[in-house]
Amino acid sequence: MFHHRELPLEERMELSYERLRHLNKHLLDGPHSPAAIAQDPSLLTALHEWAGPVDPGLSTILSIHYNLFLGTLTNAEDVHRHDLDPYLNLDRIGVFLCTELLHGNSVKELETRATYDRAAREYVLHTPRPGARKFMPNTSEVGGPKAALVAARLIIERDGRAQDEGVHLFLVPLHDPVSGETLEGITIERLPQTGSAAVDHCLTSFDNVRLPYEAMLQPSGGQRTADEITPHGLTPDGVYTNTFGGALKRFLDALARVTPGKLCMEAYHVGTMRHALTVAIRYAHIRHTFNGVRPGSVPLWHHRSHNASLLGALATGIGATLLHRHAVQTWEQAATEEERDIAERLAAITKSWITWRGREVMLECRERCGAQGLFLANGIVAQLQAGEGAITAEGDNAVISDIAGMELVMGHFERKELRPGPRDLETPESVQDLLGALARIWCDRASERLRPRHNTPRPGGLLNRTMLPARKLATTYADYLAAEGILTAAQQATDPEARRLLYLVHRLFALHRIDAQSGALQAKGYLEEDQVDMLHNLIEDVLDELAPHVLLLVNAQSVSETLLLSHPIMNTDPERRAQPALALTGPGFEGQAR
Known part of the structure; x- marks a missing residue:
């Protein structure tokens, strides 16, 4: 069911939906229902980590x-008004049209409107012009019947x-x-x-489509009231009662699943990174090449030109x-409004950092696998291309990173x-x-740009x-947090060898980033000239120590052995197959979340 198949585009799409139904059946039969998955960030993101390496299309849908x-629908104040069974059983697949x-x-620019017809007690959903068509979601007939949550302006008649x-x-x-049938x-028009x-992906428009009174959802931020009074802010007689804030707050409540969506997008990259690193590093031990001036051959991993970039990529992946x-x-534990603001900002920073770094790591793995990395069946190049969607989805990386940085x-x-010197x-x-000093330097530089002497008018x-x-x-703040995570894992590791290797991973990760901005650190007095000059040698020393143990590290990432052995690249020379090593123990190396 989940091995790669060489199929035409339409059949690949159908297969992704078939896999979704197969997965959903197992969820219905297991301890975690689809509704529970939708409301549990750890389970939901772990699902994306697993699905990404298997089928990027499955991960998307x-x-x-x-x-x-489902996350939005089950979190609505008036969820009791809707029969969820068709969506839980996948009799209808859900999509989201905003x-x-x-x-x-842009909340100010959205044009799709739902006009309330008081006499009929119905909404009339309409797309006023071609530019207001809903863009991108998977609304075609492929995969079976679907239903959508559609973002539209509520129009009611007041005083004529x-x-x-x-x-x-x-x-x-x-x-x-x-x-x-539609x-x-x-x-519904299929996009290229x-x-x-x-x-x-499709363009979707509505021509005066009639919807029942219960079709409008009340955001979870509202106050539940008696059904006969204001079931979701609008009485059957067309009286609108605002129980959950202004227009912008209502819109943001409606899009509350965007933050978990950011975590899902980065989870896709985390899963595909770990998978690609495992493939590329194992292949580097299988594939042999010339041994310099000596006779015979050695694994690709023997050469520093090959292993240095993959070790750096592995440190980034960890x-x-x-x-x-x-x-x-952080998102799961956020209980107050202030904590949720912090968690949302962190999700924006981590989503952009992880998906950008994921692209870099995947590209490095693809190159290190040579021509083998170009084959879809080897599980790297398709996932690399699909990762571009995650960089744009749930908030374009540049935009959300800029906003979070400004905050x-x-x-x-x-x-x-930080002590001086x-x-x-x-x-x-x-x-x-x-690394903390680098983040502080950039915060100071940004703050300095706010001062009056830089108030030159410009767009x-x-x-x-x-x-x-x-x-x-x-x-740089994300660099600091990622390094802090590795350092904490090293400090908490119970196995001495695991602890030693994780300290080395932390050192490699940090030194690469210090080396890249050593000039700024020297200018602020955090490094001396001779320290800057020795950085490249310190990095080489760490590479020497880590290189012999890389299979232990990479196999600790718990990538499915069945999936790995389904790739042709892993079977080019069965006698030289890089076998799994003992897994590391300690926080962060338990495999998938939960």
């Missing part, structure tokens, strides 16, 4: 169904005039449950194939895994006290301090003056 659709062709998710009450979500069936008044996952775990845990600059960056480069704590004003150093702050 399960994210839309379980997170955006983005419009001309203006994305049409009143815009802001954007709400409406539950809309798209296809006939028996024939599977329902009357709904137009993307270079990403094989998914039936850091990304532990950073992701931290972001998920850090404006007072949400915790400036750790140069640091030594020998202890883990010292190199970790240097974007304050935002443009501060944006570049603010984004760099977000990146």
Whole structure:
């Protein structure tokens, strides 16, 4: 069911939906129901870690169904009004329609409207012009009947005039449950194939489609009231009662699943990174090449030109895994509004950092596998291409990273006290301090850009003056947190060898980033000239220590052995197959979350 198959595009799409149904059946038969998965960030993100290496298309549609659709629906105040069985059993697959062709998710620009007909006690859902068509979601008939949560402006009549009450979500069936044909008044146009996952992306529009009174969802931020009074903010007689804040807050409540969606996107990259690293590093031990000036051959791994980049990528992958775990845990534990703000900011930072680093790691793995890395059956290149979708989905990386960076600059960056003077480069704590110093340097640079002497008029004003150093702050802060995760795992590891290797991974991860910005550290007095000059040798020393133990590290990532052995690249020379080594023990190396 889950091995790679050479199929035409349409059949690949159908297979992803078939796999979704297979997965859903196992969820229904197991301890965690689809509804429970939708509301449990650890389980939901772990599902993405597993699905990504297997089938990027499956990862995409399960994210839309379980997170955006089912997560939103089951979290609504009036969920009791809706029969969830068709969505839990996958008699209907759920999709989420917010983005419009001309203006994305801008709440001020969304044009799709749902006008309430008081006499009929129905909504009339309508797309006013081509630019307002819903863009991208998988709404075609491929995969079976579907239903959508559609973001539309609620229009009601008040004092003889049409009143815009802001954007709400409406539950809309798209296809006939028996024939599977698109329902009357709904137009679905297939978009051209993307270079990403094989998914039936579409443009969707509505021509005065009638919806029942119960179709509008009340966001979870509202106050539940008696059904006969205000079941979801609007009485049957068309009186609208605002029980959950202004238009922007209502819209943000409607999009509350975007933050878990960010965690899902980074989980996809965490899973595909670990898988690609395992394939590339094992292959480097199987594939032999010339031995320099000596006779005979050696594994590719023998050559520093091959192993250095993969060891650096492995350190990044381990850091990304532990950073992701931290972001998920922070989101799960957020109880107050302030804690949720912190968790949302962290998710924006980690999503952009992990997916950008994931692209770099996957590309390195693809190159190190040579021509073998180009074959879809080897599980790297398709996942690399599909990862581009995760970089854009649930908030474009550049945008969310910039916003989070600006929030850090404006007072949400915790400036750790750092003693003045140069640091030594020998202890883990010292190199970790240097990463903290880099984040502080970029925060200071961004803050300095806010001062009056830089008030030269230019497009974007304050935002443009501060944006570049603010984004760099977000990146260096993520570097610091990822390194902190590795360091904590090393400190807590119960096995001495695991502890030693994790300290080396932390050292390699940190030294690479210190080396890249050593000039800034030297300028601020955190490094001396001779320390800057020796950084490349220190990195080489760590590579020497780590290289002989890489199979122990890479196999500790718990990638499915069955999946790995299904790739042709892993079977090029069965006699030289790189067998799994003993797994490491300690926090962060338990494999998938839960």
